[in-house]
Amino acid sequence: MIVLSRPSIGEDEVQAVVDVLRSGILASGSRVEAFEEAFAQKIGVDHAVAVGSGTAALHLGLLAMGIGPGHEVIVPSFTFAATANVIRMVGADPVFVDVDPLDYTISAQAVEGAITEKTKAIMPVHLYGHPAPMGALEELAREAGIDLIEDAAQAHLAKVGDRFVGSIGRFAAFSFYPTKNMTTGEGGMITTWDEDIAERTRMLRNQGMAERYVHRLVGLNERMTEIEAAIGLVQLAKLEHWTERRRQIAAIYRDCLYPSLGLPVERPGVRHVYHQFTLCPPDRGPVIAALERVGIGYGVYYPIGVHQQEPYRHLGYHLPVTEDLCERVVSIPIRPDLTDEEIAIVIDTLNEVAP
Ligand SMILES: Cc1ncc(COP(=O)(O)O)c(C=O)c1O
Missing domain, CATH: 3.40.640.10 (Type I PLP-dependent aspartate aminotransferase-like (Major domain))
Structure with a gap:
């Protein structure tokens, strides 16, 4: 796993x-x-x-x-x-x-x-x-x-x-x-x-x-x-090193994953620290099925917009971009201790089901 x-x-x-x-x-x-x-x-x-x-x-x-x-x-x-x-x-x-x-x-x-x-x-x-x-x-x-x-x-x-x-x-x-x-x-x-x-x-x-x-x-x-x-x-002293490793893994994903999986953007002039590496494919169903088959952890952040949650629903907001993202996003492992072998497994698994 x-x-x-x-x-x-x-x-x-x-x-x-x-x-x-x-x-x-x-x-x-x-x-x-x-x-x-x-x-x-x-x-x-x-x-x-x-x-x-x-x-x-x-x-x-x-x-x-x-x-x-x-x-x-x-x-x-x-x-x-x-x-x-x-x-x-x-x-x-x-x-x-x-x-x-x-x-x-x-x-x-x-x-x-x-x-x-x-x-x-x-x-x-x-x-x-x-x-x-x-x-x-x-x-x-x-x-x-x-x-x-x-x-x-x-x-x-x-x-x-x-x-x-x-x-x-x-x-x-x-x-x-x-x-x-x-x-x-x-x-x-x-x-x-x-x-x-x-x-x-x-x-x-x-x-x-x-x-x-x-x-x-x-x-x-x-x-x-x-x-x-x-x-x-102790953690703060290691954070810069971990951040660089997260960014390095993101660069490998960016080079190797098919863009049709919906790769995350990094705007010019900012440093993204990849707390999550989040894909936004047209349909996350086959992507999740493949990750589960191989035993790769994933997360959906977030499946429901806050405006759609019970305490806020009555306010009647409709936010089309948020609602679309809630249906499509899926985050894949990018923790700094991922091995190169694990990264390769993630890439192969995802590219096989890329639309
Ligand atoms: C965007 C955002 N805001 C606030 C929080 C709240 O942080 P905590 O879980 O430490 O209370 C979190 C943490 O999960 C978060 O992701």
Whole structure:
């Protein structure tokens, strides 16, 4: 079986966890601080705030910005439901727009048509590791006087020009779920150049405390543990190498797979980090059947648009590109530890059923 994804855990991650367990300090401590510092430095932002998940990173960031009832946030529907759920959780309304049919990220043109006087922010998703059209979105946000927030859950070390994603919006959210390009088990990170957002999210993750038992805000417990941060520090040091390997596998797929399978696009001037390598054939049925026959893992991200899910269906959105992609996409293995032999098996299997 060639599995779709699995976390890369070496002896150094194991040793880092053992060291934490022996230290007796398991909740937030010096390792969390070190992880935040290393992550902020890598992404090129002033502040990184470690939290319990990517969802928590989005949720606390929205709370810190004061987004709530009466506000609208423009998002793609072709994403994981967390992107929209956090908007609802703070009492605001997600406004769904369609995605670009080539790179599957939010369409700047569709965003422009969706801005109203209630719009507080645009929240693009760097889906599958491909950056959203940040230049155009920055311009739209500036003209409308609204904020830009990045859902960077799938895009560690992706770049727009020479800027890492996560350094562009007012804040960004990363996820360290085990299938992501790097993991901490569960975990997330808020990155921001805005000192106020950093200060407020630090309080919000810790019951709103500014100092011990002095509560300035109503907050939650969304702290990262020392165990998670210790894994994160080791993984972060390997991430550049893993990213290059993902890009190398993508280049091999691009050279060898038949274009009729619907290969993913990499826009000029961006660095795609291939969290997923996603095909979009006219009919994914025969492709999936072949992958199953040979024992190759695959995933469908996402089979149903968020706008079609139960909590949002009543809003009555119709997004033709998203709905078409939901019927056709299929992601194939691109984890950095794939062997050349496994890559060859994937290529042969797919080319045999290419339309
Ligand atoms: C686009 C997107 N946003 C948000 C999240 C939420 O991250 P987490 O699962 O760490 O809460 C994910 C992760 O699955 C995601 O893919």
